[in-house]
């Protein structure tokens with residue numbers, strides 16, 4: 304039986320980084336992956352195809368150019384699935400190539416097939432022909448990810464009623480679409496199809512959506528999506544979805560029936576630990592198929608680690624990669640620096656995009672932390688005007704006493720890139736004064752940091768002046784506050 308220092312099951316972002324980190328430590332490493340899935344959900348059906356599709360949609364619809372060239376501007380009037388999928392296939396192919404070559408040049412063996420445990424130190428890999436190969440290892444990393452939740456009450460047919468893995472295989476851009484679940488996946492795809500001109504209805508059982516984000520930004524996103532014809536039905540639960548020759552029917556618990564050409568069912572994902580037979584390794588998964596780990600990503604079986612989506616929140620490619628690296632280092636006693644989980648950014652590629660790091664106004668208020676808000680609106684930044692983005696904003700939350708940055712929330716063009724400036728300032732313990740004094744390239748969206756920082760300190764100064772009068776209520780006697 305072949306033996307490795309470490310075997311990683313799953314080649315998504317978590318598995319890749321675990322295997323390469325181990326190889327860099329001089330360990331004999333292998334990754335097990337199914338045929339046609341190298342790169343995981345991330346490359347094949349999730350992050351990369353959806354983000355590439357978004358770029359194709361923005362480019363072909365000309366949506367981001369319409370403020371400059373008029374609402375009728377389009378690069379192509381009749382956008383087909385072929386137009387959209389060409390770019391996606393190109394990028395996915397390139398990314399798979401990059402991963403295969405990274406694994407090869409680090410001498411990580413790529414073992415093709417489906418793995419399952421037969422003992423805590425042994426797995427069996429079944430290839431497409433049914434051949435079985437037994438492998439043993441000192442350490443294992445489980446990085447098997449998730450699959451879309453598929454309730455039996457939904458008539459998935461892969462063409463008109465689809466999950467997020469199947470949506471890329473749709474044969475046409477639907478005239479109407481129901482999106483079940485206003486989570487990140489649902490909202491990203493709802494944005495894209497609305498931009499393509501589909502009449503989208505989003506159904507969400509909760510009273511609101513994306514509650515972990517800044518409220519003001521989510522309200523702005525909803526406004527923008529409604530402007531593009533999206534209907535939101537909050538507080539409504541989908542009971543069944545029917546597929547008929549003439550279209551689909553979504554039945555809600557409230558008795559409503561919603562017809563549409565297509566339904567995207569994006570109401571959560573399920574860990575795939577069942578197929579791995581984790582019980583043979585001495586592990587138990589929760590009801591959503593997830594495994595629990597300690598702070599080093601070690602399961603209750605000492606030599607078995609679990610990383611990425613299979614361990615649940617935050618279930619992002621970004622965090623999965625870092626978990627993989629950390630697990631491998633811990634497995635082989637390599638020291639690893641501290642990471643501040645509170646500074647992990649979130650990027651939601653809706654149209655427009657949202658990104659944030661740190662805390663929200665609601666969280667700070669609930670924790671009785673005094674803060675000031677500084678806002679820069681893209682329409683007042685020269686770069687915003689050049690780009691034709693009048694709705695974007697950058698919001699800084701600043702501690703009212705020690706002036707440190709507590710949160711950065713961005714909405715609009717390049718939000719997911721822009722947030723990293725604030726993340727760096729926060730990570731290095733910087734205050735709003737750093738941003739006030741710094742000089743940024745002009746014209747840039749980054750300049751928004753200075754504008755927002757000035758806005759926050761102006762408000763703080765106004766409060767200080769009122770206080771300095773000795774009577775906070777006697778506003779008439781307070782010195783006028785100059786606008787900086």
Ligand SMILES: Cc1cc2nc3c(=O)[nH]c(=O)nc-3n(C[C@H](O)[C@H](O)[C@H](O)COP(=O)(O)OP(=O)(O)OC[C@H]3O[C@@H](n4cnc5c(N)ncnc54)[C@H](O)[C@@H]3O)c2cc1C
Pocket residue numbers: 312313314315316317318335336337340341342343344345346348349350351353354416417418419446447448449467488575578579610611612613618619620621622623650652
């Ligand atoms: C539509 C969509 C959009 C997303 N967009 C973003 C985004 O913009 N940014 C972001 O950070 N994250 C995004 N995510 C989340 C991101 O894709 C996941 O967090 C990430 O892929 C998780 O990585 P992973 O390594 O844990 O697992 P995965 O990428 O899920 O890979 C797991 C791999 O394990 C393999 N596997 C499973 N069982 C076995 C077995 N028994 N034997 C062998 N191999 C097995 C699978 O075939 C799969 O290839 C998105 C997800 C989806 C679905």
Ligand SMILES: NC(=O)c1ccc[n+]([C@@H]2O[C@H](COP(=O)([O-])OP(=O)(O)OC[C@H]3O[C@@H](n4cnc5c(N)ncnc54)[C@H](O)[C@@H]3O)[C@@H](O)[C@H]2O)c1
Pocket residue numbers: 483484485486487488489491506507508509539540541542569570571572617618619650651652
């Ligand atoms: N940009 C990104 O980082 C990104 C993009 C896409 C996905 N992801 C990751 O993928 C994971 C899965 O995303 P998701 O959106 O599928 O799941 P989710 O669990 O975040 O959202 C599912 C939503 O569907 C709703 N829902 C569930 N059942 C319903 C029903 N019967 N009727 C109406 N509403 C119902 C839930 O209340 C929830 O709001 C997330 O954890 C996310 O982190 C990340």
